[in-house]
Amino acid sequence: MNPVAEALWNPIVAKEYRSRMRTWRSPVAMTVYILLLGGLGWAIFSSMTFAARNSFNGGQAANYGQGLFLYLVLFQMVLLAFIGAVRRSHRNTPCRRAPREVSRRPPARRGLPFPSCRPAEPHD
Numbered sequence: 001m002n003p004v005a006e007a008l009w010n011p012i013v014a015k016e017y018r019s020r021m022r023t024w025r026s027p028v029a030m031t032v033y034i035l036l037l038g039g040l041g042w043a044i045f046s047s048m049t050f051a052a053r054n055s056f057n058g059g060q061a062a063n064y065g066q067g068l069f070l071y072l073v074l075f076q077m078v079l080l081a082f083i084g085a086v087r088r089s090h091r092n093t094p095c096r097r098a099p100r101e102v103s104r105r106p107p108a109r110r111g112l113p114f115p116s117c118r119p120a121e122p123h124d
Contacts, residue, residue: 037072044071 001009021027048064 037075040075041068041072044068 045064045068048067049061052061052064
């Protein structure tokens with residue numbers, strides 16, 4: 001291992017990476033998110049510079065960073081609202097429980113198979 005990588009090595013981060021990136025979907029989702037955010041930032045910045053070049057307002061260049069930050073924060077808020085709505089809709093739907101014979105935990109510790117699931121409503 002080279003000296004830079006050795007100096008930046010963190011065993012806790014490495015363990016988290018191994019545990020969270022087990023499937024191919026996690027790195028792909030992170031890559032798509034970073035590319036989307038970078039592409040949006042580039043598009044906003046280029047549109048701001050194009051608008052400033054085509055106008056007579058030369059002092060607007062000092063506000064590029066502030067405008068870019070504002071648009072990216074608004075984009076993040078929209079994403080958070082969307083994720084919250086999706087989670088709320090999943091929370092209101094009952095989940096199927098795993099069969100009892102599949103669970104290897106002791107009976108006293110058995111619970112819902114997924115923490116975000118709620119038990120189905122009893123039928124009348």
